[in-house]
Amino acid sequence: IYKHVVVLGVDGAGNFFSKTDTPNMDRIFANGATNYNVLTSIPTISAECWGSMLLGVTPEVHRRTNGIVSSIPYDTDSPFPSLFREIRAAYPDAELASFCCWNPINYGIIENDLGVYEDTAGDDELTDKICAYLEDHDPAMLFVQFDWVDGAGHGHGYGTKEHLDRITVTDGLIGRIHDMYVKRGFIDDTLFIVTADHGGFGHSHGGITEEEMRVMFALRGRTVEKNGAAGDMQI
Numbered sequence: 278i279y280k281h282v283v284v285l286g287v288d289g290a291g292n293f294f295s296k297t298d299t300p301n302m303d304r305i306f307a308n309g310a311t312n313y314n315v316l317t318s319i320p321t322i323s324a325e326c327w328g329s330m331l332l333g334v335t336p337e338v339h340r341r342t343n344g345i346v347s348s349i350p351y352d353t354d355s356p357f358p359s360l361f362r363e364i365r366a367a368y369p370d371a372e373l374a375s376f377c378c379w380n381p382i383n384y385g386i387i388e389n390d391l392g393v394y395e396d397t398a399g400d401d402e403l404t405d406k407i408c409a410y411l412e413d414h415d416p417a418m419l420f421v422q423f424d425w426v427d428g429a430g431h432g433h434g435y436g437t438k439e440h441l442d443r444i445t446v447t448d449g450l451i452g453r454i455h456d457m458y459v460k461r462g463f464i465d466d467t468l469f470i471v472t473a474d475h476g477g478f479g480h481s482h483g484g485i486t487e488e489e490m491r492v493m494f495a496l497r498g499r500t501v502e503k504n505g506a507a508g509d510m511q512i
Contacts, residue, residue, distance in 0.1 A: 279498060281467040283419045285454065286330070287447055288323060288379065289427025289435070291476020294448075294493045297441035301452030302471060302495065309469075309497025310504055317475050321482045321489040323379065326474035327422070328386050331359050346385025353388045364418050365391050371417035376407050378424035400425040404450040411457040421454065423447050427477070435477030435488060468498040 287294075292313040294302065318329035318336055328341035334357045336342075341351070351359070358366075361373050373393045377383050380397040387393060394416070396406050400423045407421060426443045433439035451471060458464040473492040475482050482489045 279466055279468045281415075281417060281419070281458070281463050283421075283454070283458065283467060283469045285421045285451055285469075285471045286327070286423065287426050287444070287451075287471065287473045288422060288424045289430045289440075289475065289477055289482065290444055290447070290473040290493070291435070291488060292473075292491045292493045293436060293441060293444055293476060294473075296436065298445045299448040301448045301455065305452070305455050305469065306471075306495045306497050308503050309495060309501050311493065311495040313491070313493050315472070315492050315494040316490055317473075317492045319485060319490065321475035321484060323427070323474055324381065324386070327382050330472075330474065331361075331382075331386050331420070332357050333360070341386055343381075346381040348385070350384060350389050351386055353390050355388075359387050361387050361391050361393055361418065361420075368417060372415060373418045374410065374414070374416045375420045376403050376410075377420075377422040378403055379422055382422055400447065400450060404453055407454055408457050411454075411461060415461075415463070423450065430477040430482070431480055434480050435482070440477075465499065468496065468501075470494070470496045 295313045318326045322343055324341045324343045324346045325336035328339045329335055332339045339357055364371055375383055375387055375393050375395050377397055378400050383395045398406055426447055429440045429443040458467050472494045476488050476492060478486045478488040
């Protein structure tokens with residue numbers, strides 16, 4: 278059992294991490310496991326994919342869509358509780374935190390009655406807020422959603438220089454958060470995960486191309502076998 282779990286999600290990054298410079302993730306996961314061929318949920322749309330990741334069921338079951346997550350909160354009595362509700366049930370006093378650039382995750386995918394510390398901002402400011410929060414907080418679960426990589430994909434095209442450059446910038450943000458866990462002395466008891474909700478093709482996503490469906494999943498921790506995520510996985 279880990280005292281800390283960190284899940285950092287990079288919206289729209291797919292498995293494009295492998296096509297650009299990611300020096301921070303290279304060092305973080307040097308003794309961990311990385312898979313660039315993980316199959317995400319379909320349709321490859323943010324609410325459906327983040328919903329599957331956090332709720333543990335497929336989109337046709339959780340029924341969270343981009344059209345409703347910003348206006349209809351997730352049912353607190355749903356038979357498909359979020360990861361946060363499961364942790365709260367097992368550890369009533371655990372500190373839980375969710376920082377999302379795309380705030381509909383906090384409103385429409387994570388239940389609103391759990392006492393989860395939540396905040397939202399653009400990716401760069403969001404990282405400042407996370408690092409400030411970690412200076413004097415000890416969360417059992419930290420979830421982060423970065424959004425600007427997806428914005429670069431929509432604006433310039435997925436796999437373009439601008440999209441890949443934003444992944445490299447986000448790699449630096451990930452490094453800052455990781456280094457806060459080192460600074461606080463938490464890292465040896467932390468399961469540290471970086472993944473994506475979907476990729477993209479052209480200027481869009483939602484379809485079933487390999488570029489949209491395949492995402493990276495990387496993790497490190499004292500129980501993680503080095504290079505142990507080489508097999509097929511699905512999130």
